[in-house]
Amino acid sequence: MENSDVSYKHFHEQYLSDLEGTSSWDVVFLLVTIVFVGFLALYSRCLVRYNRPTLCFAQDILTFVIPTILLVTVSNKYTLHCACLVMPCVVSVVAYEVFIRTSSVQTHKILNFKITWKHSPFVTHFKAIVSLISIICILAVDFTVFPLKYAKTESYGFSLMDTGVAFYIVANGLTVNIKRIDKAFKKAFISNLPILVLGFIRFATVEKIGYQKHTTEYGVHWNFFFTLAIVKFVGSLVIPFLSGRVGLAGLGLSVTHQVVLGTGVEAWVMSDAPRTNLISANREGITSLYGYLSLYLMSAELGQLLIFRSTPPTIKGRIRHGLKCMLPSVAVLTALQIFGDVIPPPSRRLANATYVAWMSAVCLLVIGISMIFEALIIDLPTAVHDQSRRREECNGVRSNFSK
Numbered sequence: 530m531e532n533s534d535v536s537y538k539h540f541h542e543q544y545l546s547d548l549e550g551t552s553s554w555d556v557v558f559l560l561v562t563i564v565f566v567g568f569l570a571l572y573s574r575c576l577v578r579y580n581r582p583t584l585c586f587a588q589d590i591l592t593f594v595i596p597t598i599l600l601v602t603v604s605n606k607y608t609l610h611c612a613c614l615v616m617p618c619v620v621s622v623v624a625y626e627v628f629i630r631t632s633s634v635q636t637h638k639i640l641n642f643k644i645t646w647k648h649s650p651f652v653t654h655f656k657a658i659v660s661l662i663s664i665i666c667i668l669a670v671d672f673t674v675f676p677l678k679y680a681k682t683e684s685y686g687f688s689l690m691d692t693g694v695a696f697y698i699v700a701n702g703l704t705v706n707i708k709r710i711d712k713a714f715k716k717a718f719i720s721n722l723p724i725l726v727l728g729f730i731r732f733a734t735v736e737k738i739g740y741q742k743h744t745t746e747y748g749v750h751w752n753f754f755f756t757l758a759i760v761k762f763v764g765s766l767v768i769p770f771l772s773g774r775v776g777l778a779g780l781g782l783s784v785t786h787q788v789v790l791g792t793g794v795e796a797w798v799m800s801d802a803p804r805t806n807l808i809s810a811n812r813e814g815i816t817s818l819y820g821y822l823s824l825y826l827m828s829a830e831l832g833q834l835l836i837f838r839s840t841p842p843t844i845k846g847r848i849r850h851g852l853k854c855m856l857p858s859v860a861v862l863t864a865l866q867i868f869g870d871v872i873p874p875p876s877r878r879l880a881n882a883t884y885v886a887w888m889s890a891v892c893l894l895v896i897g898i899s900m901i902f903e904a905l906i907i908d909l910p911t912a913v914h915d916q917s918r919r920r921e922e923c924n925g926v927r928s929n930f931s932k
Contacts, residue, residue, distance in 0.1 A: 546683060546743070547683050548677055548678075548680050548681065548682055548683050548686075548688070549682060549683070549685075549686045550678060550679075550680075550682040550686035550687045550688035550691065551678035551679070551686075551687060551688060552687060553687045553862060553865055553866060553887065554862070554866065555608065555678070555687070556679075556687050556688065556689050556692065556891070557862060557891060557894065558608050558609060558612055559600060559601070559605075559608050559679075559689060560658075560662075560689075560692075560891065560894075560895060561612065561894070561895075561898065562600060562608060562611055562612040562615055563597050563600060563658060563661075563662065564654075564658060564895055564898050564899065564902075565612070565615045565616065565618075565619050565898075566592075566593060566596045566597060566600070566615060567593055567597075567654060567657065567658055568619060568622075568654075568898075568902045568906070569592065569615070569618055569619065569622070570588075570589065570592035570593035570596075571654070571902070571906060572622055572906050573588065573592050574588065574589075575906055575907075593661070594661065597661055597662070597665060598665055598669075601662070601665050601666065601669065601675070601679065601689070602665075602669055602674045602675055602676070603674060605676045605678075605679065622905075622906070623905055626905045626906060626909055627905065627909075649835075649836050649903075650903045650907055651896065651899035651900045651902070651903040652700075652703055652704065652836065654899040654902070654903070655700060655703075655892075655895060655896055655899050656700050658895065659693075659696040659697060659700055662689070662692075662693075662696075663693050663696070663697075666679065666689060666690050666693065670690070681743070681746065681877065682876075682877065683745065684745075684799055684876060684878060685874035685875065685876045686874065686875065687875060687887070691875075691877040691884075692888060692891060693753075694753055694756060694757075694821065694877065695821070695824055695877075695880075695884075695885075695888035695892070696888075696892065697753075697757060698757065698760060698821050698824050698825050698828065699824060699825075699828040699888070699892045701757070701761055701825065701828075702764070702824070702825040702826070702827070702828030702829040702831075702832060703828050703829070703831060703832035703835075703836065703896075704832060704836070705764070705765075705768070705829040705832060706832075706833075706837045707768055707773075707775055707829055707830075707832075707833050707837070708833075708837065710765055710768050710769060714766065717762055717765040717766055718762060720761075720765070721758045721759075721761050721762045721765075722758075724754050724757055724758035724761070725754065725755070725758040727754045728752055728753075728754030728755040728758060731752050731754060732750055732752060744804075745813060745878065746813065746878070747811065747813050747814040747817075748804075748810055748811030748812060748813050748814045748815070749804055749810040749811060750807070750810060750811055751811040751813070751814030751815070752814075755814060756814060756817065756818060756821055759818060760818065760821050760822050760825050761825070763818075763822055764822060764825045764826060764829065767826075768826070768829060771826075775826050775827075775829050775830045775833070776826065776827050776829075776830030776831070778826055779822075779823040779824065779825070779826030779827035779829075779830065780823070780827065782819060782822060782823040782826065783819075783820060783823035783824075783882045783885045783886075784882060785819075786819040786820050786823065786880070786881070786882065787873070787881055787882035789819075790816075790879060790881055794816060795879060795881070797812065798812050798813055798816050798878065798879060799878070799879075813878045813879075816878075816879060816880075817877070817878060817879055817880035818880075819880070820879065820880025820881060820882075820884065820885050821880050823885055824880070824885050824888060824889065827889060828892070831893075831896075834850075835850055835854075835896075835900070844904050844909060847900055847901075847903065847904040848900075848901055848904045848905075850897075850900055851896075851897040851898065851899075851900035851901035851904065852897065852901070853897070854893045854894070854896050854897030854900065855893070855894055855897035855898065855901075857890075857893065858889075858890040858891070858893035858894040858897065859890075859894070861886055861887075861889070861890035862887075862890045862891075862894070865883070865886065865887055865890070875887050
């Protein structure tokens with residue numbers, strides 16, 4: 530029995546070894562399609578409202594979870610076809626909200642409607658997509674229905690599962706209020722202690738049950754929770770000292786990290802060098818920290834611009850910010866495609882500058898689309914309702930004066 534367990538573990542590790550992933554645009558098209566599906570699912574919640582939580586849960590399962598599972602698994606060869614099917618639905622909804630809902634009210638007042646609520650639905654939408662994709666991939670990767678092109682790459686390349694860690698880093702960085710962050714060492718440590726504990730629990734559990742693990746992913750003892758905890762902890766300590774240049778510092782750190790990798794560190798991490806001490810045993814996890822920290826700092830700067838604004842945004846401003854996120858994203862993705870043979874290939878194991886640039890572009894694209902969707906299906910109907918209510922009040926006042 531023990532030999533069979535060892536054989537299965539070895540087989541599973543070999544099954545997920547030496548993978549090269551897929552193309553960048555394959556991952557991007559899949560993610561954009563999932564974002565569109567999430568948009569339609571959210572719109573269905575706005576159209577049909579249930580009082581019972583179980584019905585709301587069932588609606589989310591049918592309109593969002595199941596389609597996403599199908600996109601990631603059995604429909605993986607038809608991503609572009611699925612996108613072409615979903616796109617007309619999205620265009621129809623957008624056309625209805627923009628041209629029909631606003632036809633009876635003044636357009637300029639609607640577009641200049643100030644969004645006063647503190648909650649940012651586009652952040653929730655982004656986090657929901659990240660969490661759902663992560664759950665599906667982690668559970669499905671052990672089955673043959675999951676395409677290997679979406680599994681984590683061995684050394685270099687693009688894949689869906691390679692986005693997971695960076696997505697969570699960005700999701701946490703977005704919600705950091707730079708102006709209010711506490712630089713106290715004790716508070717920073719305590720706030721990240723639960724994540725650190727999860728890292729130790731995962732390590733102990735994997736070792737105890739003999740679950741298969743890929744050593745070249747993070748190292749012998751390292752895992753995702755250690756990366757997230759340390760990045761958040763270090764980020765909370767250094768951000769107060771960056772004097773409002775958090776994004777620039779993140780960019781500089783990424784460039785510096787790439788230069789250091791070129792001095793021989795990259796070759797050492799990718800080699801079969803013996804893992805004789807704690808650092809060499811976990812060289813992938815330790816080396817990639819600098820790239821993930823740069824991504825965290827840049828996402829914190831982005832969150833400051835999009836979420837923690839001194840003045841409330843308008844619907845027009847929300848759409849404009851969404852487009853500002855999408856345009857540079859498409860430019861970076863196109864540049865990575867054109868100059869792919871010249872620049873270093875992206876590596877999740879290293880979190881090199883190419884990987885950071887790719888993940889920054891992907892996150893900007895998803896966030897930008899989510900912001901525009903929020904403006905159209907949440908903010909716009911609210912503004913229309915507000916303007917209609919005010920117009921009715923004015924008509925009531927006029928009728929009273931006419932009497």
